[in-house]
Amino acid sequence: MSRMSPTEMAHQLGGGLLSFPVTHFDADHRFQEGPYREHCGWMLQRDLAGLFAAGGTGEFFSLRPEEVGQVVRAAVAETAGKIPVIAGCGYGTAIATDLAADAEAAGADGVLLLPPYLTNATQEGLAAHIEAVCKATRLGVIVYNRDNAILNEDTLARLCERNPNLVGFKDGVGDLELMMRVYARMGDRLTYIGGLPTAETFALPYLEMGVTTYSSAIFNFLPEWALDFYKAVRARDRDTVMAGLREFVLPYIALRNRGRGYAVSIVKAGMRAVGRDAGPVRAPLTELTPDEFDELRRLIARVSAVDTPRAANG
Numbered sequence: 001m002s003r004m005s006p007t008e009m010a011h012q013l014g015g016g017l018l019s020f021p022v023t024h025f026d027a028d029h030r031f032q033e034g035p036y037r038e039h040c041g042w043m044l045q046r047d048l049a050g051l052f053a054a055g056g057t058g059e060f061f062s063l064r065p066e067e068v069g070q071v072v073r074a075a076v077a078e079t080a081g082k083i084p085v086i087a088g089c090g091y092g093t094a095i096a097t098d099l100a101a102d103a104e105a106a107g108a109d110g111v112l113l114l115p116p117y118l119t120n121a122t123q124e125g126l127a128a129h130i131e132a133v134c135k136a137t138r139l140g141v142i143v144y145n146r147d148n149a150i151l152n153e154d155t156l157a158r159l160c161e162r163n164p165n166l167v168g169f170k171d172g173v174g175d176l177e178l179m180m181r182v183y184a185r186m187g188d189r190l191t192y193i194g195g196l197p198t199a200e201t202f203a204l205p206y207l208e209m210g211v212t213t214y215s216s217a218i219f220n221f222l223p224e225w226a227l228d229f230y231k232a233v234r235a236r237d238r239d240t241v242m243a244g245l246r247e248f249v250l251p252y253i254a255l256r257n258r259g260r261g262y263a264v265s266i267v268k269a270g271m272r273a274v275g276r277d278a279g280p281v282r283a284p285l286t287e288l289t290p291d292e293f294d295e296l297r298r299l300i301a302r303v304s305a306v307d308t309p310r311a312a313n314g
Contacts, residue, residue, distance in 0.1 A: 007138030009050075009084045009109045009231030010167035010191035013142075014212045017191065017230040019219040020057035022268055023071055026278035031067055032279065033074045034088075039220075039278065040078040046223045049213060051075055052112055054088035057217045057267055060114060061281040065095060069102050076107040086142065093129045097136035110140040112170065113175055115149035123155045134163035144195060146172030152176075155211035160189055170195040171211070174202065183210045197263050198256065200226075200249050203233040204241050217263070218252075221270035225303055226254040248303045253295055261285045264297065273297040274304070 004012070021039055024032040040051065054060045055069045055073035063071065072087040076249035079085050089096050089111040100111050113133050121129070125146055126149055134141050143159075143166065145151055150173055151159075160166055169186070169248070170193040171179055187210075194206050194214030203214055212234075219226040232240035239277065256262045264281055271278045271286045281287065288296065 003081055004084060004109050004140075004168045005111065006138075006165040009086075009140045012141075013050045013082055013086075013110075013168065013193065014191040016047060016213065017219065017227060018050045018052060018213055018215045019043055019048055019216055019223075019226075020052040020055040020215050021075070021212055022220055022264070022278045023054065025165050027284065029041075030281065031063075031070055035056075035278065036071065037074050037078040039276065040075055042218065042276075043223065044079060044082055046219075046227060048083055048219075050084045050086055051079055052086045052088065052215060053108070055112055055215070055219070056114065057215075057264055058088065058090075059264060060088035060090060062285070063097060065091075065099060065102075068099055068303065069106060072106045072108050074101055084109035085142055086110040086112050088112055089133065091117045093132050096129070097199070097231050100133045100137040100139065100141070104139050104281065106136045110137060110142060110168070111137065112142045112144055112168075114144050114145045118148075120148050123152060126151060127155050127159055130159055130166070131163055134166050135176065138165065140167040142168030142191075142193065144170045146195065150178075151182075153181045156182060156190075156197040157185055158187065165302060167191060168193060170186060170215075171197055171206075171235075176205070176209070178210050179206070179211070198249060198253050200229055200233075200247065201253065203230070204236070204238065207208075207236070208234060217267045218249075218270070219273045220267050221276065222248075222300065222304055248299065251299055252296075255299070259286065259288070260291060262288065269293050269296055270300060273300050 004103040024036040054071040089099045169190045172195040192211040199214035216226045229244045256266045
């Protein structure tokens, strides 16, 4: 059972950088709890506000429901109450409510509700889905606004009125007008999290709209760089932020955009590049090519004190 109320959890998340650890697999794509826990412990040596277990970067979409529970329990055991653990949650309403209840039983502090699988829905349908998840758990719920699950400010306001444990709004859309309408309507009722791919790109403008934190996949392999960049964002140090974008983030994005599904693949490749191999991605994702991997390795080496080894791409 969570040690934090939903409001306490959301407040803590809003005060610092968040990370989504990758999920470790062996060569046969089986979850490797030991290496995963070691990686979570390595992350916890740095200043993090929250850990999202089995999230998008953790390949939630490729995990069996029981594997989601295994990953969440491993993260809870390793963090040992040091920071909040937020569990991935999603698929259809029946599975999502089961996952939310299991996250509570596992000792997580909240759930991140990803869009429902495949289908499009009306605002009323999305509201019913989100409310069902909120009612299935006492944990704080963070809704991930993206893809086929985009809420408008009226729907969100009604949900917040009826569900006090709906405490977070993660934006993966990039619609600045919608984000401003949401913030103007909800104000401090919610904690706002940047959730666009490579969220560092949008961190500075989003800060002006009340988005005080974001999830950094880059933290998996360049934690010090990620923390320094976040501190520059919170200090509104525009020169340092722009230098970080030019020197690393924008070239990284250009490499990521070469392949569909590379948003996760490139993170696992980054871990191999720094000697922290987390295993392969699961199908239907594919790995970077050897040339792309070598390009990433050189890019990481330019901004890191780590002498990245020449690891095999596989």
